[in-house]
Amino acid sequence: MLFPLAFLAPGGNFDLAFAMLLVFGSAKLLAEVAERFRMPGIVGGLLAGILIGPSGFGWIEYTGLLHALSELGVMFLLFQVGLHIKTSDLLKVGRTAVLVAVLGVIVPFILGWAIMAGAKHPQIESIFMGAAMVATSVGITAEVLASKGLLAHATSRVILAAAVIDDVLGLLVLAVVSSMGEGRGVDVLGLATSAAVSIIFVAAVVKFGSPTVNFVMPRLLARLKSQEAEFAVAFSFLFLMALLANYSGVAAIIGAFLAGLALSETIGKRTHTLASGAAELMVPFFLASIGLQMDLSVFKKPEVLALGVAILIAAMLSKGVGCGLGAYSMGWKNASRVGIGMIPRGEVGMVVAQIGLTKGAISQEVYGVAVFMAVMTTVLAPPMISIVYKDLAVPAAEVSPDELGADTRIG
Amino acid sequence: MLFPLAFLAPGGNFDLAFAMLLVFGSAKLLAEVAERFRMPGIVGGLLAGILIGPSGFGWIEYTGLLHALSELGVMFLLFQVGLHIKTSDLLKVGRTAVLVAVLGVIVPFILGWAIMAGAKHPQIESIFMGAAMVATSVGITAEVLASKGLLAHATSRVILAAAVIDDVLGLLVLAVVSSMGEGRGVDVLGLATSAAVSIIFVAAVVKFGSPTVNFVMPRLLARLKSQEAEFAVAFSFLFLMALLANYSGVAAIIGAFLAGLALSETIGKRTHTLASGAAELMVPFFLASIGLQMDLSVFKKPEVLALGVAILIAAMLSKGVGCGLGAYSMGWKNASRVGIGMIPRGEVGMVVAQIGLTKGAISQEVYGVAVFMAVMTTVLAPPMISIVYKDLAVPAAEVSPDELGADTRIG
Numbered sequence: 063m064l065f066p067l068a069f070l071a072p073g074g075n076f077d078l079a080f081a082m083l084l085v086f087g088s089a090k091l092l093a094e095v096a097e098r099f100r101m102p103g104i105v106g107g108l109l110a111g112i113l114i115g116p117s118g119f120g121w122i123e124y125t126g127l128l129h130a131l132s133e134l135g136v137m138f139l140l141f142q143v144g145l146h147i148k149t150s151d152l153l154k155v156g157r158t159a160v161l162v163a164v165l166g167v168i169v170p171f172i173l174g175w176a177i178m179a180g181a182k183h184p185q186i187e188s189i190f191m192g193a194a195m196v197a198t199s200v201g202i203t204a205e206v207l208a209s210k211g212l213l214a215h216a217t218s219r220v221i222l223a224a225a226v227i228d229d230v231l232g233l234l235v236l237a238v239v240s241s242m243g244e245g246r247g248v249d250v251l252g253l254a255t256s257a258a259v260s261i262i263f264v265a266a267v268v269k270f271g272s273p274t275v276n277f278v279m280p281r282l283l284a285r286l287k288s289q290e291a292e293f294a295v296a297f298s299f300l301f302l303m304a305l306l307a308n309y310s311g312v313a314a315i316i317g318a319f320l321a322g323l324a325l326s327e328t329i330g331k332r333t334h335t336l337a338s339g340a341a342e343l344m345v346p347f348f349l350a351s352i353g354l355q356m357d358l359s360v361f362k363k364p365e366v367l368a369l370g371v372a373i374l375i376a377a378m379l380s381k382g383v384g385c386g387l388g389a390y391s392m393g394w395k396n397a398s399r400v401g402i403g404m405i406p407r408g409e410v411g412m413v414v415a416q417i418g419l420t421k422g423a424i425s426q427e428v429y430g431v432a433v434f435m436a437v438m439t440t441v442l443a444p445p446m447i448s449i450v451y452k453d454l455a456v457p458a459a460e461v462s463p464d465e466l467g468a469d470t471r472i473g
Numbered sequence: 474m475l476f477p478l479a480f481l482a483p484g485g486n487f488d489l490a491f492a493m494l495l496v497f498g499s500a501k502l503l504a505e506v507a508e509r510f511r512m513p514g515i516v517g518g519l520l521a522g523i524l525i526g527p528s529g530f531g532w533i534e535y536t537g538l539l540h541a542l543s544e545l546g547v548m549f550l551l552f553q554v555g556l557h558i559k560t561s562d563l564l565k566v567g568r569t570a571v572l573v574a575v576l577g578v579i580v581p582f583i584l585g586w587a588i589m590a591g592a593k594h595p596q597i598e599s600i601f602m603g604a605a606m607v608a609t610s611v612g613i614t615a616e617v618l619a620s621k622g623l624l625a626h627a628t629s630r631v632i633l634a635a636a637v638i639d640d641v642l643g644l645l646v647l648a649v650v651s652s653m654g655e656g657r658g659v660d661v662l663g664l665a666t667s668a669a670v671s672i673i674f675v676a677a678v679v680k681f682g683s684p685t686v687n688f689v690m691p692r693l694l695a696r697l698k699s700q701e702a703e704f705a706v707a708f709s710f711l712f713l714m715a716l717l718a719n720y721s722g723v724a725a726i727i728g729a730f731l732a733g734l735a736l737s738e739t740i741g742k743r744t745h746t747l748a749s750g751a752a753e754l755m756v757p758f759f760l761a762s763i764g765l766q767m768d769l770s771v772f773k774k775p776e777v778l779a780l781g782v783a784i785l786i787a788a789m790l791s792k793g794v795g796c797g798l799g800a801y802s803m804g805w806k807n808a809s810r811v812g813i814g815m816i817p818r819g820e821v822g823m824v825v826a827q828i829g830l831t832k833g834a835i836s837q838e839v840y841g842v843a844v845f846m847a848v849m850t851t852v853l854a855p856p857m858i859s860i861v862y863k864d865l866a867v868p869a870a871e872v873s874p875d876e877l878g879a880d881t882r883i884g
Binding site: 078079082126130133286287294298301304308332 | 490514537544701
């Protein structure tokens with residue numbers, strides 16, 4: 063594009079305004095289109111990324127800035143989800159959640175590995191594909207459930223608790239395959255240490271987070287003179303927990319979720335709504351970034367396309383059935399809700415594929431297949447979630463914007 | 474810093490969580506400290522940038538990401554200020570605002586040039602310093618006035634209208650000195666064209682913006698099914714106007730201000746609060762980024778320090794007196810409010826200095842002096858604004874968070 067007067071604009075930043083308009087605007091526009099086809103608005107945001115990115119018109123690349131905005135988006139999303147959940151409610155479903163998470167790791171890993179091995183791919187590629195199919199992207203499901211006002215439902219709590227455990231398990235799988243990708247043996251001691259660190263971090267925040275915050279926060283706020291002090295404290299805590307989570311080997315978004323969880327009993331309505339504003343702004347970048355990272359050009363070869371379709375079907379079935387089995391005690395209807403809610407792989411699957419590619423463990427084509435799997439599970443899951451939760455959904459007109467759960471809605 | 478388990482965090486982004494925590498957290502913390510010293514909270518945000526940046530502890534550099542977040546922060550700030558002002562109120566003060574803007578350009582330019590010429594600096598350096606002293610950073614003043622609930626006051630409207638005109642004049646000054654910096658002659662035809670384009674853009678939005686939005690918005694929203702559709706439309710419009718402003722040669726923040734102005738009569742309370750959330754999050758990055766760009770190491774030489782102090786005093790006096798004279802018809806008390814409100818140079822003065830440095834027109838030392846002037850006018854102005862507006866300020870306890878102006882407060 064040509065901007066003849068660009069040099070004249072003091073502080074002019076065409077790239078920024080253009081990127082913001084293109085990503086935010088197209089995500090919101092396609093969310094509206096999706097709603098008209100009775101699909102969750104989130105699907106529109108995902109499709110927007112595919113459409114404006116390299117798989118579509120190629121108007122924009124996935125830059126470092128978009129990556130950062132996307133990370134912030136999914137952090138704010140999980141933070142808000144945490145804000146709507148009480149720790150005690152999460153602990154109640156702990157046993158089921160562990161089972162869901164463990165089966166949801168084992169079944170996809172084995173199925174992914176088996177398909178790749180069957181297609182005569184090298185052992186290391188098969189293992190990476192299995193690993194990429196392990197981790198659930200909980201943001202997508204959380205967003206759909208929040209938009210329907212269903213975060214309080216028992217299955218929602220199982221899905222969220224299982225996603226936290228899944229993240230810890232996924233990190234261990236990733237650590238193992240990373241060392242294998244580098245041709246190193248697995249460092250069992252190092253692995254045990256990092257597993258212990260992450261489990262201690264998560265357990266400590268879940269156990270002591272809420273009581274500590276409930277004690278400290280009112281006393282702290284009573285002493286603060288700044289305007290919107292609660293918002294300032296809440297978001298500083300969010301960023302601190304994201305950093306500590308990373309430092310403990312857990313994903314930043316899990317830290318954000320735990321921060322929300324710890325704050326859920328103290329935060330007032332105004333801070334809730336202000337946090338919604340930050341999320342409303344940033345979440346479209348998270349959604350679009352998933353589609354932006356997909357490149358369909360690897361599918362020119364029919365055998366790669368066939369592999370992509372097989373892996374996609376396996377990814378959906380294995381999580382659906384694996385996690386569903388884990389939640390069987392809740393009845394088959396709730397089990398199917400949990401299974402389908404765990405399907406989206408999103409950004410987490412892509413990180414695994416990215417590491418495999420960087421370490422030279424997988425080919426460009428297998429990378430493309432893994433990204434395709436991650437993106438398409440994420441695009442296909444929301445309509446399926448809508449269907450299995452249909453009989454529970456509160457009619458849109460009855461969900462007031464300030465009700466529980468509704469604050470996290472992103473069109 | 475060492476992050477031993479970093480490689481284990483899927484999607485881990487230490488830099489992001491660390492930067493967010495450091496910049497946001499320190500800005501909010503020092504805002505609290507500033508409030509306790511009876512200073513505007515904004516001063517804390519500015520000092521935070523100085524403290525954590527190269528002039529202080531050197532914990533963080535001014536990266537592209539921080540620049541982008543800072544640009545978003547000042548865009549959202551001006552957008553919110555626009556949302557609280559009616560176009561018709563702005564037009565009423567048009568004549569005074571033109572006088573304020575014109576005198577506020579001429580007096581600082583001549584004084585800056587004269588001091589540099591008197592200190593025997595080359596002609597081109599003297600001209601660049603004059604140019605760097607021309608442009609007002611309206612965000613700082615707007616934020617202070619908003620936090621006091623004073624956006625509706627006549628002097629606030631004069632300051633805002635004058636800042637818009639000042640931006641157009643500043644762009645012309647910059648265009649002239651840029652061509653001189655490249656050793657080219659001034660392209661009078663090109664200059665006239667770009668002046669015409671920016672004036673037409675601003676005038677068109679001011680004149681037709683509100684009526685068009687008032688007509689289109691209710692009809693559009695009635696047809697949209699997405700949740701938070703008003704927020705989506707408002708922010709898409711904001712980014713579009715920022716892009717168009719850049720394209721017309723005006724700063725993106727002026728586009729954001731005009732977008733807010735056009736939307737001010739239609740936007741509902743919920744979207745107002747959501748927009749506050751986005752601004753609460755981002756404005757600390759704008760504030761801190763100003764201090765982050767300052768590097769005090771050039772002041773090791775006493776003659777540079779002397780020049781810096783002289784330029785700083787000149788920058789404050791020239792805007793104060795020049796703009797004050799322009800507003801003399803409002804009485805000397807209001808005139809002094811307008812004069813002091815136009816003092817902060819902030820990011821705009823720094824852009825001019827940056828261009829001079831890039832084109833080789835000014836030395837590293839003169840660049841340091843210009844940045845020092847831009848930062849220090851910005852740090853010193855808010856307490857002065859507080860003093861001259863003291864007898865008008867609504868006591869903090871009486872400003873409810875959702876009242877006019879109060880939504881834009883950033884601690």
